[in-house]
Amino acid sequence: MQSSDTPTLYEWVGGIESLSRLTRRFYEHVHEDPVLQPVFAHMDSAHSEHVAAFPAEVPGGPASYSESHGGHPHMIQKHLDRHLTQEMRRRWVELLLATADELGMPDDPEFRSALVGYPEWGSRLAVINSQPGASADHHAPMPKWGWGEVKGPYRG
Numbered sequence: 057m058q059s060s061d062t063p064t065l066y067e068w069v070g071g072i073e074s075l076s077r078l079t080r081r082f083y084e085h086v087h088e089d090p091v092l093q094p095v096f097a098h099m100d101s102a103h104s105e106h107v108a109a110f111p112a113e114v115p116g117g118p119a120s121y122s123e124s125h126g127g128h129p130h131m132i133q134k135h136l137d138r139h140l141t142q143e144m145r146r147r148w149v150e151l152l153l154a155t156a157d158e159l160g161m162p163d164d165p166e167f168r169s170a171l172v173g174y175p176e177w178g179s180r181l182a183v184i185n186s187q188p189g190a191s192a193d194h195h196a197p198m199p200k201w202g203w204g205e206v207k208g209p210y211r212g
């Protein structure tokens with residue numbers, strides 16, 4: 057049951073250090089992947105540092121992406137006209153979850169169900185936003201993601 061002492065997903069995952077490790081390793085895999093490499097060919101590796109601020113803010117971490125990197129509208133803009141396909145999206149989600157396993161991120165059922173939910177949802181928005189004619193809402197609020205139906209970590 058969720059209560060005032062329930063940690064945020066951000067705290068549970070290990071904060072910005074853990075998310076920076078995840079994004080860094082994830083993009084290493086992306087650059088070796090035949091489906092995703094061409095999509096991310098122009099992304100420089102230093103980029104993964106500030107990208108981690110986004111998945112930090114969504115699950116309850118500091119609002120630094122909103123304050124310093126243009127917030128949700130800027131992130132949406134990065135996906136415009138990319139013509140992302142379902143094959144790319146599925147590969148992206150698979151690689152992200154495989155990287156979480158590789159790095160030994162928490163694997164309790166409650167955390168993992170929340171972890172699967174967010175990229176599944178967000179990647180589908182990325183595909184929609186990447187199609188011809190899509191535009192970014194300049195007031196799009198930052199998404200917030202929590203424990204969902206499981207309401208918190210396992211308590212026995």
Ligand code: HEM
Pocket residue numbers: 095096098099100103106107110111125130131134135138140144145148149174175176177178179180182183
């Ligand atoms: C939950 C889902 C997703 C989130 C939260 C997300 C988040 C982000 C963020 C924060 C950036 C960098 C923005 C910046 O420069 O400040 C970015 C860039 C980008 N994303 Fe996503 N993204 C998601 C899904 C996807 C998917 C599924 C794909 C492709 C299969 C994708 C492709 C890209 C590309 C190509 C860029 C630009 C890279 C560059 O700078 O060259 N994204 N995304």
